[in-house]
Amino acid sequence: MRKMINSHPQRLSRGLLGLLPLLLLLLVYLVASDARLAINPLDKLLPGFNDMSSAIYRMALEPDARTGEYLLWTDTLASLTRLLSGIFISALLGLLLGLFCGGLPPVGALLSPLVMLAALIPPLAILPILFICFGLGELSKVMLIVIGVTPFIARDLQQHVQNIPREQVIKAQTLNAHSAQILWRVILPQLLPRLLESVRLSLGSAWLFLIAAEAIASTEGLGYRIFLMRRYLAMDVILPYVAWITLLAFMLEAVLRIYGRRQWPWYYVK
Amino acid sequence: MVTVVKRLLLLATLCFTTLFSPIAPAADKPVFKICWSIYAGWMPWDYAQQTGIVKKWADKYGIDIRFVQVNDYIESVNQYTAGGFDGCTMTNMDALTIPAVGGVDSTALIVGDYSNGNDGILLKGQGDIRSLKGRPINLVELSVSHYLLARALAKNGMSEKDIKVVNTADADLVAAFGTADVNAIVTWNPLLAEAEKQPGSHEIFSSAQIPGEILDLLVVNSATLKKHPELGKALTGAWYETLNTMHGDNPTAVAARTMMGKSSGTDLAGFAERRAATSLLSNPKQPLVFVQSKALLTTMQSVAEFSFKHGLLGNGAPGADAVGIGAPAGVWGNTANIKLRFSDEFVKLAAAGQL
Numbered sequence: 001m002r003k004m005i006n007s008h009p010q011r012l013s014r015g016l017l018g019l020l021p022l023l024l025l026l027l028v029y030l031v032a033s034d035a036r037l038a039i040n041p042l043d044k045l046l047p048g049f050n051d052m053s054s055a056i057y058r059m060a061l062e063p064d065a066r067t068g069e070y071l072l073w074t075d076t077l078a079s080l081t082r083l084l085s086g087i088f089i090s091a092l093l094g095l096l097l098g099l100f101c102g103g104l105p106p107v108g109a110l111l112s113p114l115v116m117l118a119a120l121i122p123p124l125a126i127l128p129i130l131f132i133c134f135g136l137g138e139l140s141k142v143m144l145i146v147i148g149v150t151p152f153i154a155r156d157l158q159q160h161v162q163n164i165p166r167e168q169v170i171k172a173q174t175l176n177a178h179s180a181q182i183l184w185r186v187i188l189p190q191l192l193p194r195l196l197e198s199v200r201l202s203l204g205s206a207w208l209f210l211i212a213a214e215a216i217a218s219t220e221g222l223g224y225r226i227f228l229m230r231r232y233l234a235m236d237v238i239l240p241y242v243a244w245i246t247l248l249a250f251m252l253e254a255v256l257r258i259y260g261r262r263q264w265p266w267y268y269v270k
Numbered sequence: 271m272v273t274v275v276k277r278l279l280l281l282a283t284l285c286f287t288t289l290f291s292p293i294a295p296a297a298d299k300p301v302f303k304i305c306w307s308i309y310a311g312w313m314p315w316d317y318a319q320q321t322g323i324v325k326k327w328a329d330k331y332g333i334d335i336r337f338v339q340v341n342d343y344i345e346s347v348n349q350y351t352a353g354g355f356d357g358c359t360m361t362n363m364d365a366l367t368i369p370a371v372g373g374v375d376s377t378a379l380i381v382g383d384y385s386n387g388n389d390g391i392l393l394k395g396q397g398d399i400r401s402l403k404g405r406p407i408n409l410v411e412l413s414v415s416h417y418l419l420a421r422a423l424a425k426n427g428m429s430e431k432d433i434k435v436v437n438t439a440d441a442d443l444v445a446a447f448g449t450a451d452v453n454a455i456v457t458w459n460p461l462l463a464e465a466e467k468q469p470g471s472h473e474i475f476s477s478a479q480i481p482g483e484i485l486d487l488l489v490v491n492s493a494t495l496k497k498h499p500e501l502g503k504a505l506t507g508a509w510y511e512t513l514n515t516m517h518g519d520n521p522t523a524v525a526a527r528t529m530m531g532k533s534s535g536t537d538l539a540g541f542a543e544r545r546a547a548t549s550l551l552s553n554p555k556q557p558l559v560f561v562q563s564k565a566l567l568t569t570m571q572s573v574a575e576f577s578f579k580h581g582l583l584g585n586g587a588p589g590a591d592a593v594g595i596g597a598p599a600g601v602w603g604n605t606a607n608i609k610l611r612f613s614d615e616f617v618k619l620a621a622a623g624q625l
Contacts, residue, residue, distance in 0.1 A: 040373040042372055043373055044373075065581070066581075128442070128445045131442075131446065136446055136452060137451060216442050217436055217438040218436065218437060219437065228411055231411070231412045232367045232412065233348050
């Protein structure tokens with residue numbers, strides 16, 4: 001008998017194997033949901049798939065009775081706008097901090113302790129301060145993402161700059177390059193693919209901060225809807241929303257990964 | 271290979287049995303779990319449990335009652351609806367929109383009190399309800415605060431279209447009221463009292479203007495109650511004994527109220543203030559009149575209509591009367607789907623001194 005340690009599944013069977021636990025989970029849910037619905041057909045905790053699909057239909061394709069908006073799309077638009085603007089600002093700030101702190105030792109000496117300290121503060125702990133500083137509007141939600149994500153990106157990029165072989169910088173100097181030229185022509189191009197990676201890795205926490213911010217004060221958004229529906233246990237809306245967030249997060253990450261591989265194929269060469 | 275599979279199966283069975291097997295009962299007495307959360311009108315339950323009044327009554331009827339405090343109010347209602355508890359403290363609106371709509375047939379065993387100023391609308395600066403027009407108002411959306419706002423607007427010839435509701439978590443409301451871009455909130459005590467300390471703020475509407483509409487109940491699963499009427503008797507007995515104990519100026523009563531105040535994060539004076547805004551129906555004769563009145567059904571109708579308009583009655587609800595509400599004075603809504611019942615059965619016994 002072949003040892004398990006040596007058997008590598010083919011591409012197709014690997015895909016099927018990966019699907020198996022998911023199907024199993026789905027089955028467990030179905031059985032549990034059926035069991036609860038058999039006792040109480042109006043049970044809200046584990047709604048059946050027909051309940052969820054009619055909830056999706058209602059949220060996505062029917063205008064809301066009170067506001068006349070298509071809720072799923074308004075929520076998605078609001079959340080994505082907040083998430084992407086937060087991520088964009090963080091990426092920009094993180095890149096600047098990483099580049100200058102990593103590339104210019106005096107700047108690094110000045111700023112990196114601050115960045116390191118900021119990275120240690122759990123942003124959710126200073127929420128009350130945040131909304132006294134930035135109000136309860138859109139700004140505070142974007143700021144929560146920025147404060148949460150920027151230090152992570154900045155530290156990651158700074159580390160990456162310091163890992164660039166010293167020889168490259170010295171070589172550039174022998175070719176008579178000055179500091180700005182070295183930053184612009186030698187370090188920055190090597191930093192950009194890493195920035196993308198770093199952004200990709202921080203998307204998870206960005207979503208977390210977004211949902212947390214929307215739970216506090218808002219009038220629309222994916223997190224807002226989940227927290228609102230939680231008030232009367234409408235799991236038929238909450239579960240599809242969670243699935244939708246997962247799908248959005250997955251697609252966002254896929255787009256970044258594909259873009260990175262196209263743009264900087266050399267970075268991914270092993 | 272076969273032994274491996276066998277071992278795995280054995281392991282899996284072990285895991286499942288330990289996870290899902292019910293904990294063996296220590297005694298043959300039936301055990302009932304009731305959840306409660308902190309609110310002026312529900313503090314007597316805490317006292318009753320801590321001082322052994324609950325145990326005394328449970329022993330009298332040969333049962334075991336366990337009170338569990340849940341920090342997050344809405345979570346306690348959800349837990350009850352999911353079947354984790356046999357009873358729970360909640361408002362009439364939440365009793366209708368969460369368990370009753372979710373198909374859990376529930377009985378309001380005790381109508382403990384109604385809010386008589388404990389919920390209110392605060393505004394910074396000059397103005398009244400009419401000046402809210404076009405402004406954002408921060409509150410816990412779809413809660414009794416939202417209901418209070420809707421009633422206040424309706425009483426002034428306005429509707430929700432005239433204002434903008436911003437959903438804000440109750441834990442953050444007070445801090446939010448301190449920021450510049452929030453100038454109107456709707457909330458309940460103790461948050462209301464805390465927010466009112468903000469200079470320049472004043473109350474423009476309170477539940478004292480709609481007395482008897484926001485009720486605080488002890489809700490018990492109807493099927494459990496039917497099977498074990500002794501649970502209803504023990505709880506009702508313990509409740510009125512506690513209210514009796516805390517009434518008056520004798521040292522025990524003062525000590526009881528001090529303890530309740532402390533457990534809810536204030537002191538004797540603070541608790542007295544909150545109780546003044548809560549009409550505690552302390553003599554069983556009072557809730558009896560209240561529960562038997564026609565007005566109760568009118569109130570529940572207005573709550574049901576509000577809930578339907580805001581989608582709280584769920585997906586397939588054809589109208590506000592989708593869920594039937596039963597009371598001694600009659601039934602409102604769908605008689606074939608009565609899921610929320612106001613009962614005078616046990617209070618009658620209490621009033622007659624037969625518990």
